[in-house]
Amino acid sequence: MAMTTRGLVVGATVIVLSTVTIVGAGLHLKGQAFFQDSPKELVDEVWQIIDKNYVDATFNHVDWRATREEYLDRPYTDQEEAYTAIREMLEKLEDPYTRFMDPEEFENMQIDTSGELTGVGIQLAQDEETDKLMVVAPIEDTPAFEAGIKAKDVIVAIDGQSTEGMTINEAVNLIRGRVGTSVNLTILRDESETIEFPITRARIEIHPVRYSYQNQNGGVGYIRLTNFSANAAEEMQEAIEDLETQNVVGYVLDLRSNPGGLLYSSVEIARMWYDDGSIVSTVNRQGSIDIQEANGGALTDKPLVVLVDGGSASASEILSGALQDNDRAVLVGTQTFGKGLVQSVRGLGDGSGLAVTIAKYLTPNGRDINEEGISPDIAIELTEEQREELRLDRTLIGTLEDPQYAKAIEILNQQVAAQ
Template sequence: MVITKRGLVLGATALVLSTVAVTGAGIHLSQGQAFFRESPKELVDEVWQIIDRSYVDGTFNKVNWRLVRKDYLNRSYPSKKEAYEAIREMLKKLNDPYTRFMDPEEFKSMQIDTSGELTGVGIQLAQDEKSKKLTVIAPIEDTPASKAGVLAKDTITKIDGKSTEGMDVNDAVRLIRGQPGTQVTLTIQRGEKELVFPLKRARIEIHPVRSSKQNSPTGEIGYIRLNQFSANAAKEMADAIKGLERQKVNGYILDLRSNPGGLLYASIEIAQMWLKDGTIVSTVDRQGEREREKANNRALTDKPLVVLVDGGSASASEILSGALQDNKRAVLVGTKTFGKGLVQSVRGLGDGSGLAVTIAKYYTPLGRDINHAGIKPDVVLEMTEEQRKALQTDRNKIGSADDPQYAKALEVLNQKIAAQRGNQAQK
């Protein structure tokens, strides 16, 4: 199977009642799909074969993968449900929360609708690799979860009163999923505090980019907030930059806070809008084959740039911010990013189910492996929990004088604009 960039997922990744940002391209049905519909055991073997061929770690995280095959193919599977349970059990041996099986219903729900319309509470959920607890990657802006005050790194301990201890991410998704207008209650551990959030499920239309022209001491600047690297993110970003360039802004603040990632190709295309030249990202598979993505001399602006990041900035956000930082194109302001440096491919299986497989690691232009480590901003500014809550309960404050990290970014940007003018005056 040939995986193109459009089939590579960088989201941090199980999306609750939304979708992993992946398009139909890159999702390939196996040739023997009719056969697999009739033979659950062959579906188990198909999943094993995909992992065997493409998993990023040739040691399979120190698991004897051939012995695993022998074990699972010696079993009988009277029904597809039992085969699905076996596949999930088999994949757990890899100890990789990002490599996961989805039954047909789950697979259908995780494919993005190109209109950007999602249904649910608006959180991205993953299993913490160390603690195995269900962890919020980031709440999606202007959704029930974000409005209620759910934060990145929150641990979900109960769903409608049911403990999540030992719960699979897919099982959690099934419990949280439901019809718009219905309610689900999440119990969350945040540090020493236990918080309860009754959330009403909703249908959400998401536009990944919003932008505005704002005043500053050095003149007007462009503010662009990118919420997700979805299929239409690059087009909306290009439109935003071109519109602000026509308004002759003096510099930009790009806000990637609480952006959990999405499509690899979207992060590359957006990086090319800011970078004239230089490497953007390199990916390395288990054979050590390195593919480098570079800028293509088609930057839409060369004006000063400051990027806002935080602990909810994951994956594709880290590719973009890492590329801009390593190429000295932008100053990063905020707090350390999430730390996910793995790439998944997603493919459909013969019976309508799907499989996400970690196939590569990615590195920043200077060769930094940010998995677990994250990216440290050039200017660190922590916000208090009260300040974060104030921004979440009143989204209009984000990107305003009431937003402490934005205020710091504006200060840094004004310094860059002034320095650039000074250099030009000396020439």
């Protein structure tokens, strides 16, 4: 099976390319009406895709042909029954990354790597103790930011509907909507003040790269990469080129809590840091190996320290593993997540989608990091107090008040002095 890095996803949670229908395997030729009238055909189509492409030829030691007979012998009266059967069938693989998405889930997932979304521009989290929906932060220059939504605001109602018992996904589905339409958020602030925020939805561009010139050790370029979306490589190039004009002596690349994204983004970004050597190899179930190499297009050769932690996964591990194996960077932080599998995401005929694990990847030195992760060169574990302090005040991230960053600066200073 030929693999193209542009169609592959390596997120810790499955996230998809905005142009994912290009790998639809011709399914759209039958049209949505066909699958809606014949839900059994959709079940069989999913089975066929898994049969042809799944990375494990034993299908987790499941008799996959018998599985087909079992599920095609069932009667299906509507799409929902077919969806339930498909999810049940995929559970036999015991692979959390191979999964079915109904049309709504598939549409929502496509925005994760497209680089833009439609909504009001807030990042949500669920309090572990109270289950309340809390605003992590409003995204700058978005409707929520301009309306006055603040970090730590608690959303208690959406268009008058209480959020009690509501999941993040359910809340997101209610908040998102067409450009120009409105949503009313009821906010509890400081546990005492209730405020109504009518907000008009807009198209929001997501920027995965944040960077700054740090006046330390003669000038350090600090780059934080939050995900490997479709626009990540372009923004990374702009960041490096800008910092180079400011004559930085070295770089700190922050990949902490970066869950991954598109494989080709990680490859393109790796090529910005070194000229020669391999980046990653992907191996499918036939043993076919596709190797991605540096191409002589490095933008800088200055010292580099990379920050990683347990939230650095997949594409983050590809990039950090490549930099480590090629002796291009020193890794500081804690063990990475350990997700070394690659998914292909396909649009199905009725508007639903399927993510299929089709390959595993290896670092340049041949390391299979799945479930193992990548060990940093310098281990720096944050205490619970330090972690909580950074969570409550995110402006401290990437400053000397951030212990892992402070260690990165120390290492970078040693490298600059050695040069």
